[in-house]
Amino acid sequence: MGPYDPRQIGAVTLFEDGECTGGTGRFYWNPDSEWSSTYYNVEDMIYGGSRNNSMHSLMVPKGYTAYLYANDSFDGKV
Numbered sequence: 001m002g003p004y005d006p007r008q009i010g011a012v013t014l015f016e017d018g019e020c021t022g023g024t025g026r027f028y029w030n031p032d033s034e035w036s037s038t039y040y041n042v043e044d045m046i047y048g049g050s051r052n053n054s055m056h057s058l059m060v061p062k063g064y065t066a067y068l069y070a071n072d073s074f075d076g077k078v
Contacts, residue, residue, distance in 0.1 A: 006061035014045075014055040021057075025050030029064065041072045 004011060010029045016022035025048045030038040040048065060066045070076025 006064075010061040010064045012061075012064065012066045013059045014050045015057045015059070016051065016054055018056045020059050023049070023051065025055070039074065 004026075009031065011026045013020075014025045014027070016024070025045060027040050027045065027048055028038070058066060058068075
């Protein structure tokens, strides 16, 4: 994974270890979404580089918000 410009398109980056270190997965906002949100399920997140239930920190660009759910149906702990 290389650098990107969050002013062009924002992305939440999940890290396998604390303090934003270790393996990563990056998940971009989809500007073509019919909502102002972009949703990723567990399969999408694994494809994007994260490991199921092993991510321990995240980085969110200024102006963005990330909600993480316990279940694939976007319910459970936030």
